[in-house]
Structure formats: C-alpha cells, structure tokens
Amino acid sequence: MTRMESARYGEIGPGVLSRLTAAVYRYLVLGVFLAVSGLPTVVFWSLLSPQPANAVLFVAALAPVAPALSAALYAQRAWAAEPDLKPAKPLVRGLRLNTRDTLAWWIPMLALNAVLAVNILFADAVPGGELLRPVCAVLMAAAAVWSGHLLVVSSFFSFRFRDVLRVAAAEFFLSWKATLGILALLVVATATVLLSSEALLLLLGWVFCAWLWAAVRPVVADVTERFTVRD
Numbered sequence: 001m002t003r004m005e006s007a008r009y010g011e012i013g014p015g016v017l018s019r020l021t022a023a024v025y026r027y028l029v030l031g032v033f034l035a036v037s038g039l040p041t042v043v044f045w046s047l048l049s050p051q052p053a054n055a056v057l058f059v060a061a062l063a064p065v066a067p068a069l070s071a072a073l074y075a076q077r078a079w080a081a082e083p084d085l086k087p088a089k090p091l092v093r094g095l096r097l098n099t100r101d102t103l104a105w106w107i108p109m110l111a112l113n114a115v116l117a118v119n120i121l122f123a124d125a126v127p128g129g130e131l132l133r134p135v136c137a138v139l140m141a142a143a144a145v146w147s148g149h150l151l152v153v154s155s156f157f158s159f160r161f162r163d164v165l166r167v168a169a170a171e172f173f174l175s176w177k178a179t180l181g182i183l184a185l186l187v188v189a190t191a192t193v194l195l196s197s198e199a200l201l202l203l204l205g206w207v208f209c210a211w212l213w214a215a216v217r218p219v220v221a222d223v224t225e226r227f228t229v230r231d
Contacts, residue, residue, distance in 0.1 A: 019083070026079050026087040027206045030072060033091050034205035037068035042198045052121040059114040066106040066147070070155040071095035072209040073216070077156070094155070101154045104161055109147050116140045141183070146172055148182035152216045157223060167227050171219050174226075181215030 044061040048054045074094025079087060119136045123129030149168035153159065159167060172179055189208060192201045201208075 022083060022085065025085070026075075027210065029087045030075065030091070030209060031203070031206035033088070034068060034072065034209065035202055037064055038202045038205060040064055042202055045198055052118075055117040055121055056114045059110050059117055062110060063103075063107070066102045066151060067095060067099040069209065069212070070098040070102045070151055073151065073155045073213055074098060076209070076213040077220070098155050101161075101164070102151065105150050105154065105164065106147070109143060109150075112143055113140055116143070141186070144186050145179055145182050148186075148212070148216065149175075149179070149219060152219045153223060156220055157228070159227075163227075167223060170226075171223060175219045175222050178215050178219045182212070185211055185215065 041061045041064060045058060048057055048061075071091050071094035074097070075087065075090040078090035078094075116136045116139055120133050120140070123133040123136070126132065146168060149171045150164060153164050153168045153171070157164075157167075185208060189201060192204070
C-alpha cells in the first residue's frame with residue numbers, strides 16, 4: 001500500500017471487510033445520534049392527545065429535527081472525505097457549526113407549517129374551506145421539500161440568509177431529480193408514522209438520512225458549481 005493510500009484510508013485500511021465494518025459502525029453511531037436527537041420530539045408527541053387543537057404543539061416539537069439532520073448530512077460527507085474510526089466527531093462538529101444557521105430558517109418554516117396545518121384541520125369552519133384545504137396541503141408539501149434544499153445549503157455553504165433562501169428556491173427547480181427524491185422520502189416517512197409509529201421512524205432514522213444524502217449529493221455539486229467562486 002502506498003503512502004497516498006495509507007493517508008486515504010487512515011485507521012480503516014483498504015480491505016473490503018474493513019471498509020464495510022467501518023461503514024456499519026458509522027451508521028450505528030448515526031442511528032444512536034438521531035435517536036437521542038429525536039427522542040424529545042417523540043416523547044412530547046406521546047404526551048399530546050391527537051386533537052386538532054394541539055396541531056401547533058405537534059409542529060413546534062419538530063424544532064430539534066433540522067439541526068440533527070444537518071449534522072447527519074455534514075458527517076456523511078466528512079466520512080467520505082476522511083474515513084476514520086471516529087464518526088462522532090463530524091456529527092458533533094456539524095451540529096455545532098450548523099445549528100444556528102439551520103434554525104434561522106427552520107423556526108419560520110415551522111411557524112408557516114403550523115398555520116397551514118391549522119387551516120387544513122379547521123377548513124370546514126370557514127367559507128370556501130373545501131378549496132382552502134387542498135391549497136394548504138400543496139403549500140405544506142412544497143415547503144417541506146424546499147426545507148430539504150434549505151437543509152443542504154445551510155449545512156455546506158456560508159451564504160447570507162437571504163441568499164440561502166434564494167439558492168434553495170433555485171435548486172428546487174434546477175435539481176428536480178433531488179426534489180423528487182426529497183418528496184419521495186417525505187412520503188415514505190409520513191407513511192411510516194401513519195401506518196406504524198414515530199418510534200419506528202426514529203429507529204430507522206439512519207436509513208432515511210442515508211437516503212437523503214444520496215438524494216441531495218447532486219445538489220451540493222450543483223450549488224458549488226453555480227453559486228460559489230473557485231480559487
């Protein structure tokens with residue numbers, strides 16, 4: 001093995017079994033990280049009765065989700081760039097670096113979705129509610145997919161806040177395959193919760209994050225190509 005190969009593989013080694021074992025270990029750590037990060041949300045949801053009046057609280061409980069997903073994306077790219085046997089380090093680093101920027105758009109997005117959820121649930125109480133409900137449902141789905149692009153931009157790039165919004169909106173259409181991938185992931189995640197439980201989604205969080213990273217890697221490349229200046 002050359003010096004370059006030794007530097008590339010670090011503590012892991014070039015063998016297939018070594019790399020496979022390291023990958024399993026990384027995603028085991030990721031699964032534990034996501035379970036711990038998402039536990040407050042699941043516990044809070046379990047304490048709420050499933051009534052329309054609690055819709056805002058259900059949405060507000062999602063506050064820890066975006067920072068955790070941002071750290072997961074950050075770590076997965078770091079693992080690919082510098083494979084080693086310390087997978088928790090990039091997770092913690094991603095959480096530390098990205099939480100503030102992520103919450104800057106995530107909190108307003110949660111507020112928007114809370115309003116849309118209330119409109120959907122109480123549409124029958126206002127005139128024209130039969131039209132309001134599908135419009136709000138479409139807007140909620142679009143906001144969720146846009147959030148996926150916002151997550152990518154705020155996790156890997158240091159743009160001004162308004163530019164984060166603009167770049168993510170542009171990528172919504174430019175990276176349409178990634179948009180469809182994010183939408184499919186949201187559909188599967190929602191179906192998992194509705195047909196099973198939030199706990200199952202929490203246990204499978206690492207699978208959804210791996211899928212998310214696979215879907216949005218082209219977005220990272222496209223944003224780098226279109227919106228950054230190379231040295």
